[in-house]
Amino acid sequence: xxxxxxxxxxxxxxxxxxxxxxxAYSNSASDYFIWxxxxxxxxxxxxxxxxxxxxKRQGQRVTVLLNKxxxxxxxxxxxxxxxxxxxxxxAENISGNxxxxxxGTILRVKS
Amino acid sequence: xxxxSQHPSWVICKSGTSVKIECRSLDFQATTMFxxxxxxxQSLMLMATSNEGSKATYEQGVEKDKFLINHASLTLSTLTxxxxxxxxxxxxxxxxxxxxxxNQPQHFGDGTRLSIL
Numbered sequence: 300x301x302x303x304x305x306x307x308x309x310x311x312x313x314x315x316x317x318x319x320x321x322x323a324y325s326n327s328a329s330d331y332f333i334w335x336x337x338x339x340x341x342x343x344x345x346x347x348x349x350x351x352x353x354x355k356r357q358g359q360r361v362t363v364l365l366n367k368x369x370x371x372x373x374x375x376x377x378x379x380x381x382x383x384x385x386x387x388x389x390a391e392n393i394s395g396n397x398x399x400x401x402x403g404t405i406l407r408v409k410s
Numbered sequence: 411x412x413x414x415s416q417h418p419s420w421v422i423c424k425s426g427t428s429v430k431i432e433c434r435s436l437d438f439q440a441t442t443m444f445x446x447x448x449x450x451x452q453s454l455m456l457m458a459t460s461n462e463g464s465k466a467t468y469e470q471g472v473e474k475d476k477f478l479i480n481h482a483s484l485t486l487s488t489l490t491x492x493x494x495x496x497x498x499x500x501x502x503x504x505x506x507x508x509x510x511x512x513n514q515p516q517h518f519g520d521g522t523r524l525s526i527l
Binding site: 350392 | 414442444451452453454455467503505507513516517519520521523
């Protein structure tokens, strides 16, 4: 029979295009947010973070936007490359420096 | 910097065996480390917070007698899955934070894939 499990949303983009990955978080008291990239069989790799007193932060080819009003976080990747293919997770920092992870989004880059 | 190493990366063992997984912070000290569990195509679920020199703090629903955590030094935490059974098969990942003022991200090891036959 069918296996029961979660199906991660998938974003497919053409190489060179920009990617936008979205995340809704749950706790309005969360003060710190992180985006991680996870490749198959590996642990999550830090990409970029943002504190709740900011609404935008830029890194190399990546930008994180935070909208506290609607509890929404997004990760923008410019000029997406095949090496960007992975699962992307947002995480919110709750009490005691604990992280709560979002469900994840699969990014597939087509050459 | 901020490298976290996990060992072993892959374990296959018989039901009833106890398995120890090590998590080391290689270039920094960590008074707190975290242990997560991840099932295929799912997100990371926090199991417990490992505290150097004191007892670990377990999340609701995680059996502390099943998943023993020892954080004996500022660079090493271990997770022992006792009397493992097939339902314990999973991907176990640890993380650590660089201590400092303000917010710091957790840095993750590359995980341990545990398969119980």
